[in-house]
Amino acid sequence: MGACTPADSKTIAELRGVTKRFGDVLAASDLNLSIREGEFLSFLGPSGCGKTTALRMLAGFEAPTEGDVLLDGDVVNDLEAHHRPVNMVFQQYALFPHMTVAQNIGYGLRQRRPRLPKEQIADKVSKTLEVVQLGGFEDRKIWEMSGGQQQRVALARAIINEPKLLLLDEPMAALDRKLRKEMQIELQDLQRQLGITFVLVTHDQEEALSMSDRICIMRDGRIVQVGSPQELYDRPNSRYVADFVGTSNFFDGKVADQSGELTTVCLNNGLHVRGTPVGELISSGEVTISVRPEQMTLHRQGDGLAVEVRNRIFLGEHTEYLVNHEALGDFLVLSPRQSELTEGAFGVGDKAIVSWEDSAALVLDRN
Amino acid sequence: MTRRTRNWLLLAPAGTWFLVMLIIPLTVVFIFSFGERAPAGGVVPAFTFEQYANLPARWAAFKNTMTLAPIGTLSALLIAYPLAYYLAVKSSPKWKTILLVLVIVPFWTSILIRSYAWIFLLGGRGIPALLELVGIEGVRLINTPFAVLVGIIYGYLPLMVFPIYVSLDKLDKRLLEASSDLGAKPWRTFLQITLPLSIPGIATGCMLVFILLMGEYLIPALLGGGKVFFVGNALVDLFLQSRNWAYGSAVAVTLVVVMLITVTVYMRLINRLGASREDVSIM
Ligand SMILES: Nc1ncnc2c1ncn2[C@@H]1O[C@H](COP(=O)(O)OP(=O)(O)O)[C@@H](O)[C@H]1O
Ligand SMILES: [Mg+2]
Numbered sequence: 001m002g003a004c005t006p007a008d009s010k011t012i013a014e015l016r017g018v019t020k021r022f023g024d025v026l027a028a029s030d031l032n033l034s035i036r037e038g039e040f041l042s043f044l045g046p047s048g049c050g051k052t053t054a055l056r057m058l059a060g061f062e063a064p065t066e067g068d069v070l071l072d073g074d075v076v077n078d079l080e081a082h083h084r085p086v087n088m089v090f091q092q093y094a095l096f097p098h099m100t101v102a103q104n105i106g107y108g109l110r111q112r113r114p115r116l117p118k119e120q121i122a123d124k125v126s127k128t129l130e131v132v133q134l135g136g137f138e139d140r141k142i143w144e145m146s147g148g149q150q151q152r153v154a155l156a157r158a159i160i161n162e163p164k165l166l167l168l169d170e171p172m173a174a175l176d177r178k179l180r181k182e183m184q185i186e187l188q189d190l191q192r193q194l195g196i197t198f199v200l201v202t203h204d205q206e207e208a209l210s211m212s213d214r215i216c217i218m219r220d221g222r223i224v225q226v227g228s229p230q231e232l233y234d235r236p237n238s239r240y241v242a243d244f245v246g247t248s249n250f251f252d253g254k255v256a257d258q259s260g261e262l263t264t265v266c267l268n269n270g271l272h273v274r275g276t277p278v279g280e281l282i283s284s285g286e287v288t289i290s291v292r293p294e295q296m297t298l299h300r301q302g303d304g305l306a307v308e309v310r311n312r313i314f315l316g317e318h319t320e321y322l323v324n325h326e327a328l329g330d331f332l333v334l335s336p337r338q339s340e341l342t343e344g345a346f347g348v349g350d351k352a353i354v355s356w357e358d359s360a361a362l363v364l365d366r367n
Numbered sequence: 368m369t370r371r372t373r374n375w376l377l378l379a380p381a382g383t384w385f386l387v388m389l390i391i392p393l394t395v396v397f398i399f400s401f402g403e404r405a406p407a408g409g410v411v412p413a414f415t416f417e418q419y420a421n422l423p424a425r426w427a428a429f430k431n432t433m434t435l436a437p438i439g440t441l442s443a444l445l446i447a448y449p450l451a452y453y454l455a456v457k458s459s460p461k462w463k464t465i466l467l468v469l470v471i472v473p474f475w476t477s478i479l480i481r482s483y484a485w486i487f488l489l490g491g492r493g494i495p496a497l498l499e500l501v502g503i504e505g506v507r508l509i510n511t512p513f514a515v516l517v518g519i520i521y522g523y524l525p526l527m528v529f530p531i532y533v534s535l536d537k538l539d540k541r542l543l544e545a546s547s548d549l550g551a552k553p554w555r556t557f558l559q560i561t562l563p564l565s566i567p568g569i570a571t572g573c574m575l576v577f578i579l580l581m582g583e584y585l586i587p588a589l590l591g592g593g594k595v596f597f598v599g600n601a602l603v604d605l606f607l608q609s610r611n612w613a614y615g616s617a618v619a620v621t622l623v624v625v626m627l628i629t630v631t632v633y634m635r636l637i638n639r640l641g642a643s644r645e646d647v648s649i650m
Binding site: 059060061080081082086087088090092094095096097098107108111112157158161 | 539541542544545546547548549550551552553555559560563564
């Protein structure tokens, strides 16, 4: 995916120290972000963390309280939405109920001055309908379309204008699971085909991970980390990110020794564990060690944590073990099928040793 | 109880009311309109078109009604729409309630009392006196069509505001954002989205006000001072003063027919407007 968006490609939009307050509510706080031309960027975070607010400032529906919003290098803080080369797919689609499918899709083109010839608009509408696989639906009424079809209409209505930025606010939230998967793939195809920069808002980590070139993780109005899905998975800069992106096991502790390349952490049970520090560690030294379940291995003997197997779920390629350590509590271990075939599977109640590479243990800020 | 009987029971009260208060009186009036005036007032049964032949004598009342009712309706619409728009789209939730209550407040006192207030305002010691202070002399307002129009607009404004307010209030505000997002300037958003989607409210408001105006008699009686009178005033006069029931019935039947024709034409127009957009058709 990285191939179609070289890291050095030009910045198309930018947030510079952007803060947005609604009365007492701090919806966005000091956002700094460069959006690269042609990339698929997602804002990911739980409900209420300010994703929509960030998107609405890019669209021009809200002006930042502080900081600057830039489009193509120009500050556009107070430029109204109808002057911005940006289009949005709304959460509930916001299709015009008194217009046909074709009238909805052609709406943006009809606002252009000087006016475009009618035939040219009709022609482009048909072509765009083909692109979203709704060819021939021109004269349908909006309420005659299913949820999935309405979403395609909303998409077509936006992309027909060839915007510099396409903003999508939880576009798949109202679709059922199967349709959502299909649409995710279609959206990705569409983005590559059109080369338009997509900015997606979602609270669904799977959606963000599978579709995006880069993900911007938000929390309480702040940006916590920006990076490719792989970067966020492998090098989360806080427990929050590690928890949000994928699944991980966390062991709280205090920094014992920070002199070398690896940090030694004294876990709450007195056990010393070495790990790789990521991000800024708070001065108090209150940290957490994060180890992904698939980075852990189960052995019959050797060095490591002595645990007891509590549950075993066979997942085909992997087997997921829930194990219990006397002091550290329950955590998950994911064993590849291959190692089970060589070492033999563990049963519920078996004693086992869990170990991992020092590099797999990340020392993270506990918040 | 079968569904059928239940449905009949649901309709029975309104149906009875309709029959007793509307169909029977209308039938009586219709029959009277072909009768003759009894010497002592009242009506002598007959079958003559004499009363209808006499209608031109009351032409002025019809003319006033048929000009001031549409003009009043349109003026009320033009004043009510911006107000309803402000209430529904622009005002903050807190102010919205206060302003809506203010729109209803006039209904708390009788139209009679409110019209008397206008008699004073438009009369010699009211607005004309103020105008004289700034040097504009000889303005007469009371007992003119203008006075009646002012009274009409004032009295019927809330009836126009509410249906429009409701249709604008339930309008999804994101549609306005979507329109702006697609490059429409505010004025074009209004013309292409807000206005078409508020047509049901406009249609309802206009119909309500127009029909009620056609039968209006109190405002012309008070503010028109016998110079500007509606068909309603003619009816009061014919039935209560001159006791010419037969002629009064003919006038009443004519008014009903004119009203029916106007409303039918109006419905046709509205529905044609809404034919391409089912959701805004009103019938
Ligand atoms: N117009 C508004 N007025 C007041 N508060 C708002 C407004 N829009 C958003 N907020 C608040 O800002 C915060 C962030 O909202 P939002 O950006 O919609 O979050 P998200 O899209 O991540 O769910 C929330 O606490 C929300 O209540
Ligand atoms: Mg949101």
